[in-house]
Amino acid sequence: MTTILFELGCEELPPKSLKPLRDALTSSVTEQLNAAEIGFAEIVAFAAPRRLAIQIKDIADKQPDRSEQKRGPAIKAAFDADGNPTRAAIGFAKGLGIEPSELTTINTDKGDYVGYEQTIHGKATAELLPEIFQTALDNLPIAKRMRSGASKEEFVRPVQWVVLMQDDAVIDATIQGHQTGKQTRGHRFHSPDYRDIDHADNYEALLEDARVIANFDKRQMMIANQVKALATEVNAQAIVPEALLDEVTALVDLPIALRASFEPRFLQVPQEALISTMQADQKYFCLTDDAGKLQPYFIFITNIESRDPAQIVSGNEKVVRPRLADAEFFFLQDQKQPLFALTESLKTRVFQEQLGTIFEKSERIAKLAGFIAGLLQQNGHTINIDETVRAAMLAKADLTSSLVGEFPELQGIAGTYYARLNDEPEAVAASLEEQYLPKFSGDALPQTPIGICLALADRLDTLVGIFAIGQAPTGSKDPFSLRRQAIGILRILIEKQLPINVVALVEQAIKNYNSGETQKVAKMGETFTQVMAFLNSRYRAMYTEQGVSVDTIQAVQAINPHMPLDFDQRIHAVQHFRALPQAAGLADANKRVANILAKSEDKPSDAVDTALLQEAPEQALYEAIEQAKAVTAPLIDDANYTQVLEQLAQLEAPLTAFFADVMVNSEDVALRRNRLALLSQVRALFLTVADISELQM
Template identity: 45%
Template sequence: MSTETLLIELGTEELPPKSLTKLATAFHDGIQSQLDKAALSYEEISWYASPRRLAVEVKVLAAKQEDKQVEKRGPAVTVAFDDQGNPSKAAEGWARSNGITVEQAERLVTEKGEWLLHRANVKGKSVKEIIPEIVSSALTKLPIPKPMRWGNARTQFIRPVHTLTIMYGNEILPCETLGVSSDNKLQGHRFHQKDKVTLTHADEYITTLNKAFVIADFSERKAKIVEQINQAAEQIDAVALMDEELLEEVTALVEWPVTLVGTFDEEFLNVPAEPLIYSMKDHQKYFPVTNKAGELINKFIFVANIESKDPQQVIFGNEKVIRPRLADAEFFYKTDKKQRLSDRLDKLANVLFQKQLGTVKDKSERIATLSQSIARTINENTEEAYRAGLLSKTDLMTDMVLEFPQVQGTMGKYYARHDGESEAIAQALEDQYRPRYAGDSLPEANIGCAVAIADKIDSLVGIFGINQPPKGDKDPFALRRAAIGIIRIIIEKELEIDLTALIEESIVLFGDKLSNTNTANEVLDFIMGRYRAFYQEQGINIDVIQAVMANKPSSPLDFDKRIKAVSYFRTLDAAVTLAAANKRVGNILAKFEGQLYEGFKLELAQEAEEKELAQVFAKVNEQVKPLMASKNYQGALTQLAQLKTSIDVFFDNVMVMSDDEAVKTNRLTLLNEIRNCFFEIADISQLQ
């Protein structure tokens, strides 16, 4: 069967840059799924995207579907004919729908009976017949939250559509959708190629657009931008600040990238770097530049969508645009410094945190008290912790943060330093929001840890306390992120903090604002629910996590020590036997309805094996006690692993469920003591 390349391109006005790759991949997936459904064979399918086009290319696509034989079963013979052998209406209707008479039908005989049967040879449809419908269907399924209309038509799409190109090899496949008919005309670059260009063959799509100053391949365009930015930075002996999100957006904004370097007045460097960086990146889509020491310099790199004959004019225009942006940041910074952070505290009383939970000032006061308590627990300066908590939200009332919300906390640090606050307090104001996302850095110092934990606990307790926990993908207060942040800070900073006590203290601070009487349990369960994802990302087996979860330790650091201990224990030869033994004992005890003894009674022991197990356990238990007291769980489990041989011998030779009730109860008591010793660390019966 013959094959060719299929090219589908939709030419539009400039598409939303932040949605471009999502639209392109959805278009690709829609085409691919329908090609597969239609059983059209192909070798490879790719997508292309630029500001003014979405395209899909299918390599080695079969010209038509394979012919196939279809069997259509009709009614059972007992239903198809009456007692005189005349065809029923059901049989005649089925035959008519298949274009035959009842007499022409074959018979299908099975063990369960006999049915009418029609075998039809179905000719495969051609690409020309199938593709137009596939394209129209894929376009209607694109993720477009707010479609628009244009002109006098009722057609709707994310942006006005100008061209539709569907080519199979050198043949144009007829199709009409979104108000346009398919042809072989493509939009070139808006400025460098104003006239449309002609595509003569689907295989020539990329080269044809390249000649029209369009790099259609998103990945190629992005790689070219990265290369150009690095070259530009190298020429000025600097380092460009490139983040993935900005790179993606800039790639979606240009079709023919040309990278240039601009300069701004050096006096703006007196403003903290962060708002300058956000101004350049967020407002202008520029790439800020630092020297080799990581200090911001008065240069920026930008990517133009035009190859100018006079690039200096392009540079001058961008320098002219960035100056008022940086001047605003400078003005905000100078103005904000005229008022101390502490003087802004009362203004927080006018900002609502949550209707039922009060103002941001109320929250700040709760954070301050909770931070002080945490600092006391971890032996840090309680006065600094209280002060940092109290000032934690005051920079929200500054002009700089109102203009650049992303620098909240960071500007608090700079303003606190200017006010003469201690460095620990200043740093804590920035650290309170850490970690902001997965993999983000943690607070630098323990005062910052105290404020960060207090802030997150306050939000969790407050929102759960008014019965508004996260549901599905809705988490407006980012409580899942807060819970993971608490876990990370406590574990990675090795802080001895008990969540149960902390949650209870937080509940008290809310006074009568909370209506949920089960807040403490729900918050603790919610935080503990984050452990699974946290540890699975580290490659910890799920059975290890479940084993420790059964014990429900409320200190994240203690939880982590148990996880590491059980992970190590799982590698020991004794682990399989002891896990199975614990599971067996648990099952036996679950069925036992009597009362166990307070301790194993040696005088009731009848078999040598049970006496030996009791003696070995007593010896091991003495070694385990000091290890448990110092929370050396790995050492404790290593000692308990010595019980393997004695337990094996015991189960092989001793009948636990003796007919003698006293003997049976005594043996169960011994097994229960051993099981409880393990369970003090984790439920190892969960190990697979």
């Protein structure tokens, strides 16, 4: 058992790609070693700005030997009547490099054949590794590769050196056009010269001595700890987004955290703008107090251990000041006119060529948001419809502001700041930021009633409009993010517990497109059908992500509920039902009932005639049905679908007995139609919740 070390030294690797490259390299090497049946204890991966490395510990020296059975011609063809080998047997043996006398007999169900048990000796690990590592490098997820100088080898960055060692010895090979060796390089500034690696086990320690923390995770932990300590010194908390932490970790070999500051006057600017410019442009970690309010400090990570850190701090403060001043200028410039005045500029900004301007969209959103506000009022929510309409007309105003022009990610957020400065009602101001929620899968939802109305209205207007002009998503193309927007609609209606029929919302959105002088939705019925089908298709994507089985979703979709909250309640009821002991039997029974009713040429009677219930099992089933009707009726009215299915589970025994002892397709027409009526009532009871026959138990 030995240790293998592989290191690829490069010019600085793309920081956003470093961690994915490390993981892909490790995964590929692991898969290839397993496929080659080469045993090892563990793989340790390293990734720093100028290197990718793999250390394989306790790896086997060679592949294990294996036996392989070779089958030749049939016995009859291999030997003549005297038992002498024929040309077929001699040729087969010669191909294996053995004498015909060494052949054995292989017995199969198709007859006897000559054969040979051949031992294949495993190759040495050192012989296989160069190809394994080269294959792993070739398969890395690199969008665009480059060539360096006259070399024909391609990689994401020019390769400078390659190390491949087994313990203290070099494995001689050529990888990425470079001869392998045992020399590595340390920190570009603190230890730039080549260093010999005395043993593969000492790789990490040697680099640390050369001022390089090669282990990505260790380097990241050092950064996180240093940032936290510096933040604590000023009674603050650091904002540390995972993506930013990964990127900063990939930028440095030797992480040294320093804290700097900026003038408190900049704090009058929306803190989202300040945070955005410091994170995106400078890769700084911003600091806030316990309430989340930005503090006049930031932390940055330097790649050198300076003798005069104050000079580095001062330099970073000089760099960030103009960026913050720009944000301040845009913020003050926008305040020279009220937010509502900015809506005039929306009249010249196109939402979509066929669907008009953003101002026209705002007018449609206002109508739809007011309609939704009315529905919320009916459901007991406190909401001001006039304020809702006002908020909708202001919702897109900040798109023409200087601040959003410079920081597009502040759309909605800037509007909220300006609305508060203009003394708009707080309910109006807060909703402007919430209109864009949720922004991504798992994101927070709008909290205020007006914010909910705007978020729904905006998405529904876009959804209907894009379908109306025939630009529905196809395959992987979804330029208007309609799939995400549709799931956003469903999430809001479900998670906010809003018993609103989505049919009414889609119909109103379509009417709004045709309420002006121009009729933008020519085929209203077709658009309605397509939008509803699209929304229904999103249930599957949404619930499968939550771990709900596809057949559970199909069981609910089969009855086509139009209220997302109601759909969700049915999903949870069916999931609960699946765990009941009667579930499998009832699912099969429902399939049988559905098939019988579908194939029957007779129409079931309108009602069950008790006088025609001749058999004891059908009488018992009828009584069970009547009892189930009485018990479930109030539960259905309360949408308590879980208890409905629990009650209907009691039908499993009488239904099983019915099918065992009663002939449904009796020759007596009256009996047959009466029994079909009985089964029809069973099916109708279950369809009050879902089509249980869809379940694959």
